Amino acid sequence: MNEIAYLGLGSNIGDRRMNLQATVESLWTHDVVVLASSSVYETEPVGEVLEQRSFFNAVLRVETRLGPEQLLDACKAVERAFGRTQLGEDGYVKDGPRAIDVDLLLLGELEYSSERLTLPHREVTSRRFVLVPLLELAPDLEVPGRGPAVLALDLIEGQDVTVAGPPLEVGP
Numbered sequence: 024m025n026e027i028a029y030l031g032l033g034s035n036i037g038d039r040r041m042n043l044q045a046t047v048e049s050l051w052t053h054d055v056v057v058l059a060s061s062s063v064y065e066t067e068p069v070g071e072v073l074e075q076r077s078f079f080n081a082v083l084r085v086e087t088r089l090g091p092e093q094l095l096d097a098c099k100a101v102e103r104a105f106g107r108t109q110l111g112e113d114g115y116v117k118d119g120p121r122a123i124d125v126d127l128l129l130l131g132e133l134e135y136s137s138e139r140l141t142l143p144h145r146e147v148t149s150r151r152f153v154l155v156p157l158l159e160l161a162p163d164l165e166v167p168g169r170g171p172a173v174l175a176l177d178l179i180e181g182q183d184v185t186v187a188g189p190p191l192e193v194g195p
């Protein structure tokens with residue numbers, strides 16, 4: 024059965040918008056149908072590395088027949104295609120600069136936990152750079168197990184987010 028999922032994209036190396044657009048095209052080749060994109064936002068770095076270039080972030084609404092672990096594999100395959108080092112590999116920096124980051128934010132109503140995957144994404148309700156584009160696509164969104172996304176956004180202080188450009192092209 025096909026499910027609706029939301030993916031969070033981020034880039035802060037090279038041509039950031041071009042990297043996000045190329046990610047959309049790469050997802051098509053992994054059985055992930057991209058239905059809609061949020062606007063592209065320029066966002067202040069959040070997390071363990073604050074002294075780095077600002078990010079471009081966007082959220083995609085996708086449709087897929089993949090299950091949770093397979094969908095994570097697809098996200099990781101797209102990151103690898105852009106040369107991203109992965110957790111556990113040489114050169115990996117938690118929260119560090121990256122040409123592309125693809126996070127699996129939500130898969131339908133699923134609450135799921137395995138060694139390598141947590142759904143909803145553990146940070147989905149604490150990051151403005153995720154919630155602002157997510158709410159643009161789904162203003163009434165309820166985050167499974169955590170309540171209305173709009174209430175979570177109200178609780179976040181700081182984390183500058185501004186519109187940098189129109190939505191990514193999602194057509195084939």
Ligand SMILES: Nc1ncnc2c1ncn2[C@@H]1O[C@H](COP(=O)(O)OP(=O)(O)OP(=O)(O)O)[C@@H](O)[C@H]1O
Pocket residue numbers: 095109110116117118119124125126127128138139140141142143144145146
């Ligand atoms: N919902 C999820 N989406 C993506 N990765 C997840 C998720 N839940 C758990 N993970 C795990 O988190 C690991 C680290 O992810 P990643 O390399 O993208 O970290 P990061 O981008 O530095 O930080 P963050 O995950 O907080 O954005 C992945 O290898 C993956 O196994």
Ligand SMILES: Nc1nc2c(c(=O)[nH]1)N=C(CO)CN2
Pocket residue numbers: 032033034066067068069070071078080117118119124152
């Ligand atoms: N603004 C912003 N900050 C981040 C981002 C990101 O995509 N945008 N990604 C991170 C690691 O996943 C760490 N910090």
